[in-house]
Amino acid sequence: MKHQLMIQAIWAAGAVHLAIIGANVPLPGMLQVRDRLAPVPRFVRQIFYVHWIYIVLVLAMFATLCFAFARDLAGATSIGRFLSGFIGAFWLLRIALQVLYYDRAVRREHPLLDALYLLALSVLVLVFGIATMQPIR
Numbered sequence: 001m002k003h004q005l006m007i008q009a010i011w012a013a014g015a016v017h018l019a020i021i022g023a024n025v026p027l028p029g030m031l032q033v034r035d036r037l038a039p040v041p042r043f044v045r046q047i048f049y050v051h052w053i054y055i056v057l058v059l060a061m062f063a064t065l066c067f068a069f070a071r072d073l074a075g076a077t078s079i080g081r082f083l084s085g086f087i088g089a090f091w092l093l094r095i096a097l098q099v100l101y102y103d104r105a106v107r108r109e110h111p112l113l114d115a116l117y118l119l120a121l122s123v124l125v126l127v128f129g130i131a132t133m134q135p136i137r
Contacts, residue, residue, distance in 0.1 A: 006074035006131055010084075013127045014066025016120050021059050023117075024052070030110070062087055075134025088128030095121045 028034065037045045065073060065083060072080025073087075098107075098118060107114045 003071075003074060003076075003134070006134060007070045009127045010066050010070040010073045010131060013124055014063045014070075016124055017059050017063035017066060020117075020120060021056055021063070023113075024056055024059075028052075030113075031106070073128075074131050075136060078136060081132055081134065081136065084128045084131035088125050088132060091121050091124040091128070095125065 033048075037048060040048075065087075069080060069083075073084045075081055075084075095118065098114075098121070
């Protein structure tokens with residue numbers, strides 16, 4: 001893939017990361033997280049919320065990498081290619097978890113969101129997978 005086109009694809013991947021962050025804002029309400037976690041001990045709820053926030057921070061870091069270091073992620077440096085491989089593998093694992101582990105009943109409650117999310121993750125895996133295979137420039 002042409003290097004400039006790959007950089008633009010990385011920028012688009014940054015926008016996808018921002019969209020996923022944005023989707024996490026209404027998600028707790030849609031999934032009724034507060035009600036569903038009510039019977040769980042307070043400490044377990046705290047762990048859940050802290051982990052959720054940390055995942056959002058990781059996504060923000062991924063988005064920042066995409067916008068600030070697109071050239072590197074697109075294959076300009078070895079560390080950039082490594083990070084592209086890591087991000088691609090991160091999202092590939094997330095697809096597997098979404099399809100094989102998450103409760104199908106909950107996914108069926110929101111089929112459009114589930115499909116859009118899987119599409120977004122597939123785009124991320126594709127973009128970062130291609131970037132990983134780019135020659136260093």
